[in-house]
Amino acid sequence: MKNRSNRMQKIFKLAKAEERRIAEEMGRVQRSLNADISRLQDLESYRQNYSEQFKSSGTISAARWQDYQDFLERIDHAVAGQKEQVMTGRENRDVHRRRWLTEKQKLDSLERVVDRFRKVEEQDADRRSQKIMDDLTATGRFSKSRSLD
Secondary structure (H helix, E strand, O other): OHHHHHHHHHHHHHHHHHHHHHHHHHHHHHHHHHHHHHHHHHHHHHHHHHHHHHHOOOOOOHHHHHHHHHHHHHHHHHHHHHHHHHHHHHHHHHHHHHHHHHHHHHHHHHHHHHHHHHHHHHHHHHHHHHHHHHHHHHHOOOOHHHHHO
């Protein structure tokens, strides 16, 4: 029976390493998403500030107005692209999170199985020890009355 828990312990260690690898991967995906969100916020803030500065600059020429419109269009295009990147990043993070949760559930199940096998092995060992003690007592090899004679 001892071999059963040892074998399951080896499987548990492999599963734990895999779960840790998936958790680290999920962490990398989350950090990437955080960076993408930060870039999006920077772009939106930059667009807002640029727009406000331009509006407060007073009268402008038609050429400058066209440059302003073109630049805003490029910024808006960059913001839209970054929003898409954030959306893709969130989907990727959610996929990794579900994968990690599945691995974590498997790991928890394996841990319960290993614990159950250990308890059974301990109970078997206790029963064997008790049986040996009972047999020794029954044959008289372990009784106090005989040892005093």
